[in-house]
Amino acid sequence: MPPSLIEVESIRKEYPMPGGAVQALRSVTLAFEAGELVSIVGASGSGKSTLLYLLGLLVTPTEGVYRYGGREVQALSDAERSRLRGRQIGFIFQSFHLVPQLSVLQNVLLSARYAGNGNGKTGGRARELLERVGLAKRLTHRPAELSSGEMQRTAIARALLMDPQVILADEPTGNLDEKTGAEVIALLEEFHQEGKTVIIVTHNLKLAERTRRKITIANGEVAS
Amino acid sequence: MSHITSWREAFLNLLLHKARSTLAILGIVFGVASVICMLSVSEVARRDAVSRIERMGLKNIILDSVKPSKIRQKEENQGGEESSGVAQYGLTREDVKLLAATLPVIEKILPIRMVWKEVFGGLKKTEVGVLATTSDYPAVMEHAVRHGRFLAPLDEIHAQPVCVLGHDAAQTLFPLADPLDRFVTIGGAPFRVVGVMMRKGQSGSGEDFANPDQSAFIPLATSFARFGAYQVRNSDDTFEGTKLEVNRAVLQMADTSILGPTAQAARNLMEKRHRQKDVQVTIPFHLLAEHQRTERIFLWVMGSLAAVSLLVGGIGIMNIMLANIAERRSEVGLRRALGATRGDILRLFLAESTLLCTLGGLLGLAVGVGLALGVGNLAGWAVAFKPIAFPLGLGVAVLAGLVFGTLPARQAARQDPVLALRSE
């Protein structure tokens, strides 16, 4: 059997805090196949975001093994992890995290800033992606001029600019109403159809039911 | 390529916060401007002092007659009108002869006497002063003749009624005509003009001695033959009688190595011959060294002041950068999520603070030059700049950007991206 795209084994993550360490993840073992669409659910504070950022190489595990494409990455240097993150992973956040002073197009292009694009094709690709998410006419607008659904769609275009293997979304509909949330999820499903591995952390159980695979986290552990 | 991107990005980020950036660099601007301005002022002062000292001649020893304190006191006690007693002090012709005879290392000895006589051009009284001296004057004082000749040894021997005019004096007395072989009236007697001097240019600084450009030179012997050893100066309601034979004797040496001992020998000789302390010995060459010492101290003081103002400016930069980073916390988290390393974040903010300080430095150079020119204009100086001031000012500003930008930039690079990205 070929190795999964992502494998985590007996991962533990604790945050050292003045009043004693917080155990965010206790012993998590999971595998994700390339092209999967997965939702992660669980109570607030259960460790979902920590798990997602760990998968996205922004959090280093306190203990355990993380293999990306068969290669152990938990011990890589900051520069190597950052390069991998920039090329292979696209993030989507609940609060969008668009840079307010940059235009829609510039926000999308920010993705290329650290991913080492040498080919200069990103400009065209950014326009294409923005067209796909329905923002072709908003390229020069500032984030403040967009609705929250449009902001999240800008963020989706940004996440996809470098054509990453994996999309990690942390409560992408948390700040959206039901209708725009559904539109965003539909977009993510579209990209999943095209072969992206999409992992969505969500509170929304209705949404979670739409994915074939659902992981429940409770108290830092995989409950089901 | 990534370096160009960093600078471009830094520049764009600064543009996004124009007002804040402008405020942030004010400290640096004024710090650098004050460095430039202070260095310029000190350079003006230095050039002025050095040229004044050099005009006295670096191979010379200068003996000046000074009014002894006893006489001055007596005058003050008696007050105005009764100060009619004759004061006798200072160098004599005999002193000059003796100095020449006993100090063979002296190349030349030049006596100068200020003659209190009025100079008339035609019937008009002028402000031209009278200096009595000998034929060595042009060589010792490095003041050349432009036209005609200077006083000759024979003029001295025969106490001839001839004179040489300083550049400005010639202009005053003979604005239109060639002064050569014409006559001017000095102390009521006619003197034939035999020469006109080049311009010496004492640049208006309050000189302790008569301005040679505004003087008529006559032979020393003539001054005694015509006007005697006693002089009377009338000014408004007081009159002052003095027996002062020689105001200044300039001893010229072959080189600077024996200035000290020769000056000491001259001092000893004068002390033996003059009971009252009425001769002051000055060595311009030593004044120069002394001046260089004070200048060094001055530069240290200036440097510390500049350092303090740049420190203040730097702290301003640090403050602004900290605020900037706090405000852009989630942007930093985002950049990390997009693949930025800690080093990338560090460079991002260092580039901003360095660029900010470089702009501040450039602006400071401009403001400093403007300020110095403005002050020079008001004060009537010829403004001068020390070339080193420019790279120095700019370099210190750039350095301040690096130094004071490092702490905020490191703070930004170290912050936990996950915390920065959490949605509140």
Ligand SMILES: Nc1ncnc2c1ncn2[C@@H]1O[C@H](COP(=O)(O)OP(=O)(O)O)[C@@H](O)[C@H]1O
């Ligand atoms: N950077 C951090 N520093 C300290 N504690 C943290 C940090 N991130 C998360 N935590 C703690 O770890 C636990 C899990 O948090 P999180 O992964 O955000 O949960 P969820 O996303 O499921 O709400 C919580 O108790 C939270 O307070």
Ligand SMILES: [Mg+2]
């Ligand atoms: Mg969360």
